[in-house]
Amino acid sequence: MPSIKVAILGFGTVGEGVYRILQEKREEIKESTGFTVDVVSILVKDKAKRRKPIQGAKFTDDIQEIWSNPEIDVVFEAIVGEEPAYTFLSEAIEKGCHIITANKKMFAKHGPALLKHAGFRNVQVGFEATTAGGVPIIRTVTNLVAGDRIKRIQGILNGTSNFILTKMRKEGSSFQAALLHAQKNGYAEADPADDVDGTDAFRKLMILSSLAFGRQPDWEDVPVIGIDHLESIDIIDASKGDLRYRHVADIWKDEKGKLQATVGPVLIGADHPLFSIDGVDNAIIVDTEYLGPLTLVGPGAGMYPTGSAMIADLLHIIRQHESVLVLN
């Protein structure tokens, strides 16, 4: 049975999710692809930290130990922040490994360069997990780009913000109280700044922009506003008029073909597809020439949704390489 050898960089929530799903779905993956997938190395910061025992894989804190293994086919990256993630993935591509990343901060900035580099080296880049967690928006947009034309993408791309806005509207909570509740329930990071000031949604929008329009607008030209200045009284007042605040990231081509983008709270009415999206879900509307608006809604984060998105990337890479038939 041919085997695919995998390294996982980072073993936080997402990295562990990837590992667990690969173990749990070992037989199904074998059956559906014809390959066993073996995790051989896991890069961690602190090798000495106590962890649940891991079958087969070896923990290491030295990236060179991973690169010295010529057998590795695919590198999963689940590190937070731009560096050393970008350097590691560039090295992985140079070694001829396919890469799969969940790192939105790194990918918003360095994604275009990584994709170009991967093209030269004939390896593939999976980045489904960078945007809207378990919602297969990257695959969907990729499929739409070739045979259709994307006019606009609008979405709730930050689950934490949406959870807080929902709580403020439904319970009249203050922003601070709703944020605290989100943190207690694991829906917000210890440092939630990027989530509530719009930066996180902005980054995901830039990733979608590269994919859908082949480029990003100048970052400085995009107004990015968070939800941290909203008062619950405003939100409740709006809802009395059957309007709701949603934190929406929005990008479209104007009549001159110029990319326009905004990120911020928007008042929307009951007919809008984003009106009913409550809680931690993400939702994205892709408006195209032929399909008209297509809406995807699902979990924007979490160990299993994000891990599952990365496994979907892996399966896609395997399937691409399986088919060695050529059109007659």
Place this chain on the structure above:
Amino acid sequence: MPSIKVAILGFGTVGEGVYRILQEKREEIKESTGFTVDVVSILVKDKAKRRKPIQGAKFTDDIQEIWSNPEIDVVFEAIVGEEPAYTFLSEAIEKGCHIITANKKMFAKHGPALLKHAGFRNVQVGFEATTAGGVPIIRTVTNLVAGDRIKRIQGILNGTSNFILTKMRKEGSSFQAALLHAQKNGYAEADPADDVDGTDAFRKLMILSSLAFGRQPDWEDVPVIGIDHLESIDIIDASKGDLRYRHVADIWKDEKGKLQATVGPVLIGADHPLFSIDGVDNAIIVDTEYLGPLTLVGPGAGMYPTGSAMIADLLHIIRQHESVLVLN
């Protein structure tokens, strides 16, 4: 420049949509895949009928004329009804052609056999357009099946029924008046029986069942109820209690692993993802082990959405055959 030769069987709304998109997107498809796509033959019932002039392609009413051309790579089928569509597609597979179909009636029944046949002959079957028109539910479920486990699929799969229910609720129209309005606006067939009695939604559910669970339940075991017996007074009463009737096709595995399915009107509350889906849209919720519920909403029918779904299948087939790299 390598060329892919295509035949289109049937030149109604859907067949013409495929033809038009292939013309309009010729350059984009060439750029993104490296192939030109040429429609060489179009099968019609009446060759003498007056039509807008067609570049390059030849109309024929003789399927043998198409099979006698050894150059054809891909056959698009947009005929209504089981036969002769099933026979034609079986012959296409036998000739070594990839097939792409929009025919839900034929595919609900003969899909499993066609897929098996295609497997033997090493050709591919695209059937995105059979279910929920432009909503990429087939691709999404296909991707989810390998690395996740689907627990349940629930959806509004018939846009005509949903349009009628929406109109009855919002305007207090009778079923008959709402149906007439749908027909006048092109949202319902001249013979709307299959749409309003639940048969059409049932067929799409069976297609999804084969894909998600590898089999279909016994057709006789599935209760199928339409919307044709509903009174507008019941619908308005329900909406006063903040409930809405939706026509829902539903399939899941019970505790014993047995497939259970129902098709019929269901009263749902404001928290349900299908509550807000008004008009001719389709919506599908896929509940999986890792992702949790993922919802897709979009146009369930129409020349361009359905044609676009078939082109997406074509692009997928081309991409599968492009990649001749093998994992190291």
